[in-house]
Amino acid sequence: MNQQLNNAFTLFLSLLVEAMPFLLLGVLFSGLLLLFVDERKLIAKLPKNPLLGALVGSMVGFLFPVCECGNVPVARRMLMQGVPTPVAIGFLLAAPTINPIVIWATWTAFRDQPEIVVLRIVFSLAIATIIGWVFSAQKDLRPLLQPALAAAWQPKQQPQKDKKKTSSNLLQSGTFWLSGSGDPIRIDASVLQASLAASTPVKPIPERLQLLLDNTIQELRELGSVLVIGSAIAALIQVFVPREVILNLGGGEITSILTMMLLAAVVSICSTVDSFFALSFASTFTSGSLLAFLIFGPMIDLKGIGLMLSIFKPRAIIYLFALAAQLTFLFTLFVNLYVI
Amino acid sequence: MNQNSKIYNWLEVFAIAAWGSLMLKYWLTGKLNLLIHPDYFWLVISGGIGFLSVAGLKAWQLLRQRRILPVRHISLLPPGFSSTLLIVTAIAGLIFTPRVFASQTAMQRGVTDFLAATRSQPQAFHGSVKPEERSLLDWVRTLNVYPEPDAYTGQKVKVQGFAIHPPEFPPNYLLLSRFVITCCAADAYPVGLPVKLTEDRQAYPPDTWLEVEGQMITETLKDKRQLTIQANAAPKKIPEPQNPYEY
Numbered sequence: 001m002n003q004q005l006n007n008a009f010t011l012f013l014s015l016l017v018e019a020m021p022f023l024l025l026g027v028l029f030s031g032l033l034l035l036f037v038d039e040r041k042l043i044a045k046l047p048k049n050p051l052l053g054a055l056v057g058s059m060v061g062f063l064f065p066v067c068e069c070g071n072v073p074v075a076r077r078m079l080m081q082g083v084p085t086p087v088a089i090g091f092l093l094a095a096p097t098i099n100p101i102v103i104w105a106t107w108t109a110f111r112d113q114p115e116i117v118v119l120r121i122v123f124s125l126a127i128a129t130i131i132g133w134v135f136s137a138q139k140d141l142r143p144l145l146q147p148a149l150a151a152a153w154q155p156k157q158q159p160q161k162d163k164k165k166t167s168s169n170l171l172q173s174g175t176f177w178l179s180g181s182g183d184p185i186r187i188d189a190s191v192l193q194a195s196l197a198a199s200t201p202v203k204p205i206p207e208r209l210q211l212l213l214d215n216t217i218q219e220l221r222e223l224g225s226v227l228v229i230g231s232a233i234a235a236l237i238q239v240f241v242p243r244e245v246i247l248n249l250g251g252g253e254i255t256s257i258l259t260m261m262l263l264a265a266v267v268s269i270c271s272t273v274d275s276f277f278a279l280s281f282a283s284t285f286t287s288g289s290l291l292a293f294l295i296f297g298p299m300i301d302l303k304g305i306g307l308m309l310s311i312f313k314p315r316a317i318i319y320l321f322a323l324a325a326q327l328t329f330l331f332t333l334f335v336n337l338y339v340i
Numbered sequence: 341m342n343q344n345s346k347i348y349n350w351l352e353v354f355a356i357a358a359w360g361s362l363m364l365k366y367w368l369t370g371k372l373n374l375l376i377h378p379d380y381f382w383l384v385i386s387g388g389i390g391f392l393s394v395a396g397l398k399a400w401q402l403l404r405q406r407r408i409l410p411v412r413h414i415s416l417l418p419p420g421f422s423s424t425l426l427i428v429t430a431i432a433g434l435i436f437t438p439r440v441f442a443s444q445t446a447m448q449r450g451v452t453d454f455l456a457a458t459r460s461q462p463q464a465f466h467g468s469v470k471p472e473e474r475s476l477l478d479w480v481r482t483l484n485v486y487p488e489p490d491a492y493t494g495q496k497v498k499v500q501g502f503a504i505h506p507p508e509f510p511p512n513y514l515l516l517s518r519f520v521i522t523c524c525a526a527d528a529y530p531v532g533l534p535v536k537l538t539e540d541r542q543a544y545p546p547d548t549w550l551e552v553e554g555q556m557i558t559e560t561l562k563d564k565r566q567l568t569i570q571a572n573a574a575p576k577k578i579p580e581p582q583n584p585y586e587y
Contacts, residue, residue, distance in 0.1 A: 007445055010438035014375035014525035016429070017363060021387025024394075210401070217398050220391075221352050224359065225422030228429050238526065269526055273380075276522035 004239050012235035015303070019227055019270055026070020027219040030077045031212045043083055050086045054132025057083075057090030058125050061098040071095040072307040073219050079311065080152050085141050090132035092311075093324065096271040096298035097124040106294065109275035116287060119335065120294045127295065127327040134323060144316035146309070223307055230306030234268040237302070241266075253336040256289035257329055264297030271298035288336030296328040346402075351423035353399045358430035360391030365434060373583045374438050376524040438525075440584040443504040443546040446517050446530035471495035471556075476518045477586040479567075480531040489558040489567035497569050498553045500578060503544045504532065508562050514541040516552055516569065521585045528585065534561055534568045535575070543574070550575040 047053045064074055075092035079085070096102065103121060110116040135141075142150040260281070269277050274297055278290045298304075300321050308317050363384050366372040372381055469478065471492070476499040483489070501516040509515070517532030535552050536559060537544075544550060552575045559568040 003442065003444055006439050007441060009432075009436060010374065010441070011526050013433055013438050017366065017372070017375050017384055018380060018524045020359060020363065021383045021390070024387055024390045213394065213397055213401065216394055217352050217356065220356055220394065221422050221426065224355070225425045228425055234526075267526060269523065273523035273527075277527040279522070 008235045008239040011238055012231050015231040015234060015268065016228065018273075019231070019303070020224065022070050022270060022272070023223060023227060024216075024220065026073050027216050027223065029064055029070065030073040030219065031215045033074060033077055035208045035212050035215075043081070046084060046087050048084075050084070050136030051129065051133045053084050054086035054090040054129040054136070055125070057087030057132055058094035058098060058128040060087070060091050061095030062100065064095055064099065072304070072311065073223060076149065076311045079141070079145070080149065084136070085138065086132035086136040088132075089135045089320075090128045092128075092308075093131055093299045093320070094124055094128035097121070097295070098128075102271050102275075102298075105272055106275040109279045110282075113282075113287065115339075116291060116294070119291055119339075123291065123295050123328070123331045124298070127299070127324060127331070130327060131320065131323045135319075144312055144319075146311060146313060149311060222310060226306040226310060227303060230268060230303035233306075234266060234302045237266050253286060253288065254333065256286045257292045257332050257336065260285060260289040260293040261296045261325060261328060264293045265301045267297070268301040268303035269297065274298070286336050288332040288334075288339075291335060292328050292332040295332070296324060299324045299328075348420055348423065349398070349402055351420060351427070353395050353402065355423040355426035355430070356391050356398075357395035358427050358434070360388045360393075360395060362430045362433045363388030363391065370582065371437060373585065374440055374525070377521050377587060380523070440580065441519050441525070441528055441530075443502060443517070445528075446504055446519070446532070447506070472498045475499060475586060476501050476516065476533060477520060477531055479533060483567055489556075489565055492556040492567055493558060495556045496554075497556055498551070499533070499569070500549065500551045500581070501532065502580075502584075503541070503546055503548045503550055505541055505546050509534065510561075511540050511542070512537045513559075513561065513568075514544060516550060518586045519584065521587065531586075534559065534566055536568050536570045537575070538571060539574065544577070549578045549580050551578050552576075 047056055061071070064071070071092060074095070075088050078088040078091060098121060103117070106117045106120055107114075138144065142153055145153055260278075264274075267277065275294060278293050281293075282290060305317060305321075308320075312320070366375065367381065367385050367388065372384060376384065472495075474482065474497070479497070479499065483492070499516060501518045504515040504517050506513075506515050514535050514537065515532045516535050517530050519528040519530050521528045535554075536557065552569055552571050553573070554569050554571040557568050557570045558565055560566070561568070
């Protein structure tokens with residue numbers, strides 16, 4: 001028992017020590033996006049068509065080489081800046097896979113099976129786009145968002161007359177919101193910062209850097225602590241559920257996929273390195289199930305769910321989870337049955 | 341700035357500094373290799389420096405009492421709780437040293453399927469390496485490429501690893517094993533080869549690190565023909581290597 005606790009602690013620390021630098025990278029990227037990118041111009045350039053928007057959002061990941069520890073703060077920032085929902089959801093799900101570092105890592109691991117590399121990219125892109133598109137049906141995202149984020153979230157579609165009043169809908173955010181009970185709710189710092197940054201693009205660099213610092217500190221604290229909880233759960237399951245129990249399930253074309261999806265969710269390994277992990281199962285598992293691991297893991301895993309709770313209510317995460325799981329299953333089953 | 345937000349600000353600084361220190365401590369004490377693959381050391385080191393820099397800048401800002409935004413960030417967790425959680429885990433990491441995985445984990449992770457669980461494609465294959473210079477992992481990789489145990493009969497072998505006592509092996513056999521990591525301890529998987537001893541394995545309790553010299557033979561263990569090391573003499577007990585994993 002003592003030994004197992006020690007193992008769990010070692011696993012827990014190894015997940016965290018590896019994930020924390022990526023978290024820092026993601027938070028810094030998200031802060032830079034906040035402070036130095038004119039989101040009004042960015043948003044204006046994003047396609048209005050939901051399907052196209054979701055596709056573009058999925059591909060934006062290429063510009064942000066962050067894994068699933070880093071994409072959540074960026075996606076959260078996107079939503080708060082009024083980026084259309086399909087774009088943000090597409091980014092949230094695809095960015096951990098559709099980025100140069102991950103593609104390079106996958107290629108390094110599966111040089112001998114290039115179809116795994118190609119299908120990982122194509123399927124991840126397709127699934128993220130489809131889910132982003134599905135979420136575009138929900139015009140008002142607020143019921144699905146965390147209360148604090150919902151208060152800050154503004155629908156993209158504004159009546160034309162409103163647009164005339166201000167140059168940017170971001171500028172409409174005041175310092176306080178009225179809640180249902182009529183009490184004022186203080187808006188969070190990042191919306192204020194976003195507004196400040198957006199309203200005065202010529203703000204002196206030292207002040208911008210100070211905002212970047214405050215934003216980095218707060219996100220590191222918040223997301224870091226969620227990461228701690230997620231990694232703890234992943235480590236406990238890895239140590240206290242015999243891996244044989246999981247592995248024994250994976251023999252057939254269907255069960256192997258389900259097993260690898262379960263393993264992906266449990267192991268919660270970073271997308272930048274998960275292909276090496278999958279490689280250790282290459283000789284025992286079907287290609288479709290390896291793909292399922294590589295596609296599903298970066299989208300949804302225990303650690304990521306913890307982080308996603310900082311954006312969505314549990315209900316929305318269940319929708320995301322169910323859609324991603326079903327689509328991954330169908331795509332990879334097709335691979336198992338007809339392709340490889 | 342009221343007293344509470346002052347405390348929260350300092351808690352944040354300590355939490356981030358603690359994590360930066362933890363990452364650098366593992367590097368400086370050489371324990372980082374118990375947690376992650378050496379390829380990612382630079383990432384952890386720069387991460388640690390990054391965390392400390394962020395904390396240092398914030399501390400400097402707080403000490404100089406520069407303008408600080410009066411509003412709090414979105415809080416999923418109660419204020420102060422997340423900082424405390426980070427500080428507690430970092431302190432736990434600073435106090436308790438992670439330990440390398442041992443035979444119990446190897447058994448749990450299925451070392452008995454050691455060949456099936458290894459990579460199907462070796463990263464490097466040194467055909468010209470002398471058999472006695474191959475590491476345990478080299479042997480397993482070689483065997484993976486050409487799995488006929490008889491092909492290696494009589495070859496000299498000298499390998500290091502820790503002992504495992506599989507219950508289904510006869511009492512004069514043990515399994516010599518190493519963990520292989522590709523990224524971090526979360527993906528460590530065991531590889532191993534059976535060793536035929538000249539005595540009972542009880543002289544070498546599980547987890548003891550051993551250097552075994554001998555030659556390769558083929559044995560049938562668990563109804564399976566397996567490449568086995570026939571120990572020439574009693575294996576030498578060695579201290580746990582500084583870097584217990586193979587890559």
